[in-house]
Amino acid sequence: MIWNEKIECADRNELRAIQAERLRETVQRIYHTVACYRKKMQEAGLVPADIRSLEDLNKLPFTVKQDLRDNYPFGMFTVPMSEIVRIHASSGTTGKPTVVGYTRKDLNNWAEMVSRALCMGGVHRNDIVQVAYGYGLFTGGLGLHYGCENLGASVIPISGGNTQKQLQLMQDFGTTVLACTPSYSLYLAEAMKEAGIKKEELKLRVGIFGAEPWTENMRREIEEKLGIKAIDIYGLSEIMGPGVSCECENQCGMHVNEDHFLPEIIDPETLQPVAPGELGELVFTTITKEGIPLIRYRTRDLTRLIYDKCECGRTLVRMEKCKGRSDDMLIIRGVNVFPSQVESVLLGMSETEPHYLLIVEREGNLDTLNVMVEVQEQFFSDEIKKLETLRKRITANLESTLGISVNVKLVEPKTIERSAGKAKRVIDNRKL
Amino acid sequence: MIIKQLSVFLENKTGRLNEVASLLGDASINMSAFSVADTTEFGILRMIVSDPCKAGEILKEAGFTIRLTDVICLHSPNVPGALSKALNILAAESVFIEYLYAFSMDKDSANIVLKPEDIQKCIQVLKDHQIELLRASDLYEF
Numbered sequence: 001m002i003w004n005e006k007i008e009c010a011d012r013n014e015l016r017a018i019q020a021e022r023l024r025e026t027v028q029r030i031y032h033t034v035a036c037y038r039k040k041m042q043e044a045g046l047v048p049a050d051i052r053s054l055e056d057l058n059k060l061p062f063t064v065k066q067d068l069r070d071n072y073p074f075g076m077f078t079v080p081m082s083e084i085v086r087i088h089a090s091s092g093t094t095g096k097p098t099v100v101g102y103t104r105k106d107l108n109n110w111a112e113m114v115s116r117a118l119c120m121g122g123v124h125r126n127d128i129v130q131v132a133y134g135y136g137l138f139t140g141g142l143g144l145h146y147g148c149e150n151l152g153a154s155v156i157p158i159s160g161g162n163t164q165k166q167l168q169l170m171q172d173f174g175t176t177v178l179a180c181t182p183s184y185s186l187y188l189a190e191a192m193k194e195a196g197i198k199k200e201e202l203k204l205r206v207g208i209f210g211a212e213p214w215t216e217n218m219r220r221e222i223e224e225k226l227g228i229k230a231i232d233i234y235g236l237s238e239i240m241g242p243g244v245s246c247e248c249e250n251q252c253g254m255h256v257n258e259d260h261f262l263p264e265i266i267d268p269e270t271l272q273p274v275a276p277g278e279l280g281e282l283v284f285t286t287i288t289k290e291g292i293p294l295i296r297y298r299t300r301d302l303t304r305l306i307y308d309k310c311e312c313g314r315t316l317v318r319m320e321k322c323k324g325r326s327d328d329m330l331i332i333r334g335v336n337v338f339p340s341q342v343e344s345v346l347l348g349m350s351e352t353e354p355h356y357l358l359i360v361e362r363e364g365n366l367d368t369l370n371v372m373v374e375v376q377e378q379f380f381s382d383e384i385k386k387l388e389t390l391r392k393r394i395t396a397n398l399e400s401t402l403g404i405s406v407n408v409k410l411v412e413p414k415t416i417e418r419s420a421g422k423a424k425r426v427i428d429n430r431k432l
Numbered sequence: 433m434i435i436k437q438l439s440v441f442l443e444n445k446t447g448r449l450n451e452v453a454s455l456l457g458d459a460s461i462n463m464s465a466f467s468v469a470d471t472t473e474f475g476i477l478r479m480i481v482s483d484p485c486k487a488g489e490i491l492k493e494a495g496f497t498i499r500l501t502d503v504i505c506l507h508s509p510n511v512p513g514a515l516s517k518a519l520n521i522l523a524a525e526s527v528f529i530e531y532l533y534a535f536s537m538d539k540d541s542a543n544i545v546l547k548p549e550d551i552q553k554c555i556q557v558l559k560d561h562q563i564e565l566l567r568a569s570d571l572y573e574f
Contacts, residue, residue, distance in 0.1 A: 375441050375474075380497045382439030382476055382547075383530055384469050393474070409473050412443050414495050 003119040003151070004112070008314045015315070018259055020054050022287035027051045027060070030293055033078040036071055037063075037295060057262060057285065058273060063297045065098060068238065073099040077292050083285040084291055089137045090237040090336055096260050097137070100237050101291035108287055110240055113247045113257045114147020117246030118257060120312070121206055121231035123177050125152030128203075132180035132188075133211065133334070134160040139241030140211050140334060144179045147243060153177070155202060160184065160334075163191045181334040182207075182214040182222060182230070186365030189225035191358045199227035208233050211334035213322050213366075219251075231322060238297055239284050246320055253306050253318030260288045263317065264296070265305055268326040279304045282319065300327045305412065318337050326428060330360060332367045335404045339425045341373060345397050351379035351390060355416045370396060370407045374416055433555050433565050434502045436484040437545065440477040441497040444470070448541060455494055460485045464571055465535035465545060477557065478533070479544060479573055480505070502551055505566040506544040506558070510536065518563055522548075525557045 002008050007015075028048045030037040040061040041047070046287055050056060068076060077084065085104050089097035102110065123129065129148045133140030141159055148155040160180070166188060169175060178185060185207055192199070199381055204226055210233035222230045234254050235242035244261060245254035256263050265280040266273055272282040282299045302325065306318040329336045339358060346352040353374060359370040373394060387410060395408045417424055442448045449468070451463060456463060466479040481487045484500055508514040515534075521529050522529065528549040536542050543566060548554035 013561075125529045301480055375497050377497055377499075380499050382437070382478060382499050384471055384476060387441075387474070387476075388471065410441075411474075412441060412495065414499050415443065 001119050002312075002314065004118040008116060008255070008316055010259075010315055012315060013259060016054060019262060019287060020052075022259075023054065023057065023262065023285065024051060025050075026285070026287050026289075026293050027295070029078055034076055036067060036076060050407060054262070057264070057296070060285075060296050062271065062283070063294050065238070065298075068098045069096055072096050074101065076294075077101050079103055079290055086142075088142075088237050088241065090137045090139070104292040106240075106291050107224065108254055109242060109260060111145060111150035113240070113260065114243040115151040116257065117233055117243045118147055118151050118153070118177075118208065120246045120248040120314075121208055121233075122229065122249050123148075123151065123153060123206055123208070123378055127153045127176045127179040127206075128173055129153045129208075130156045130158055130166065130173075132158055132160055132166055132173040132178065132184060133242075138334070139235065139237045143235070143241035143243060144208065148179075149241060155247060163188060164195075167191060167195060167197060170202055171197065172202065176203050177206045177208065178204055178226070178228070179208040181211050182209040182218055183212060183333065183362070183367055185209060185222050185226060185230070187216070189222070190364055192226075193209050193367060199225065202227075203331045204212060206250075210234055212331040213324075215325060216321075226326050234319070234322070236292060236299055236301075238292075239286060239299070240289070244284070248310060248312040248314060250311050252310065253320050255310070255314050255316040255318055258307075258316050261286055263319065265303070266298075268300075268302075269300075272289055276307065277304055279323060282322075298326075300325050300329060302326055302419065316367075328356070330369075330426065330428065332360060332369050332404055334401070337369065337402055337404065341401055342398060342425075346373065346394075349394065349397065351374070352394065353366040357416050360426070360428045360430055367430060368407060369402075369404060370409060372409045372411045372416060374413045375410045378415060433504060433567065434551065435480065435505050435545075435566065435568050437501045437503040437547070438479045438481055438484045438487050438491075439499045439501050440491060442475040443475050444472075444474060445502070447479065451494070452491060452496065455490055456487055459486065459490050461490075461502065464537070465533065465543070467531075467533035467545075469531065478501050478531075478545075480535070482489060482572055484572070501547065503547045504551065504555060504558075505571070506546060507564040507566050508542055508544065510540055510542045514542070518544070518558070519569045521557060521563065522554065525553075527554045527557055540571070 031048045044061050083103045084101040084104040089099045131144045135141030207228045207230045219230045231245045231247045233242050235244040245256040247254050262285040263281040268281040282301045282303050284297050286293045301322040303319045303322050355374045357372040361368050398406045442552045462482040464480045469476045488498050491516045530547040
């Protein structure tokens, strides 16, 4: 089923007309309401009237995560707080989170787009959807939740974790759709095996998985172990949250909701558009968002766009599964982690030096983050309990900043490689 | 009365302890006693050596994290009940002990290295009860 056939299967020219109109309106609005955008446009010698068609899009300056940080928390909102009905936040590059605000209309559009995504994955109103994404500041839980309600499916808002309860409800409630990170779905599959639950005993048939990169191999493994169709959903909180794009049942790229977001692919070095079909960094311009519209926002995700017609009948452009990042951000259990956050925590503690190494592993099916910190002369104690106390303090500080559990390992000084150029701070042993 | 113990931070890595031992051996520094405290993540090597300052310098230069810690060393006859006697005295006077380990240099006596929470108090209590303490000169070579 196609949730909104008129838009999702629209003729390209009709769609472009809608996009151009919405782009013009957005540029007018941000120029007159957000100082940061006005300044950027003035520096580029632009006035809103210069943006007449979609061809003018690449005249506009880029927006980056740093802009959101500089205007923390609400400086890039285009409406008064009385119009904002929800706030979400994700990790920033250092300490402070990236904050986004939604108006009532933004939330309605979001729910609409998640409903489209669910339909693309073959979910319908008779389904029972277990939303095992975290509920809270993270957009995953609430984003899926309202999309499911809007679709008319039955939502189980169980949130993340609590694996035994997840399995119990899957069995007792007859869950048909599981929404969570792909790594957690594999973790659940393991837990099922341990508990002696066979996939045939469950009614699961579709998985809506996102918030972290995953491979085709992982898809096959999930589909095999859970006996479901595994659908990739994409999103980022700055742009909206899950549902920016989603795969249809053909699993051949994620259809971007182009009536709300304009995708571009640029070369992250030259910042110029790449040739059609080439790999590059994904950039989005929001054209309906009221709370916090973003102009040419650099997602740092590397992918390519496919304009060929999809067998499902949708004409919306597809983006490939993300191939990596053009910055050093890690996605661990759905949480964005920047090495610089670790550095700021270590710099903030008088006993530590900012020499560290992050090692990401996939143990079983769950990502783990190991942080190696050098023991420095000045805080070395010959008493184990003092070192353990220090280790616990570093752990607690990192966990509260990063929002995920970490395993801190104290190591000898100068064992972490120093280099003249860019220091090697991260070893990612996950096979992605 | 106070003896300098050399403490070394050791990652749980093959060959690390041997590296310490051979560095000290090459410098003709004798180890009279040592103990290794280990956790799952790291270990701490505690040693009584013939020249703690020089040993410390050598290890530091080789990139080890070291610390010289003040400890005391009980000298007691190698007979049943000798340790208990000393510990009873310390317990009665509420002297807390962080850790201890023992070594022997001849068959008639035993030496117990003690790291008390309050070293001055500990020395005083032991002296008051005529418990023999080794002097640094008994252990170091000059």
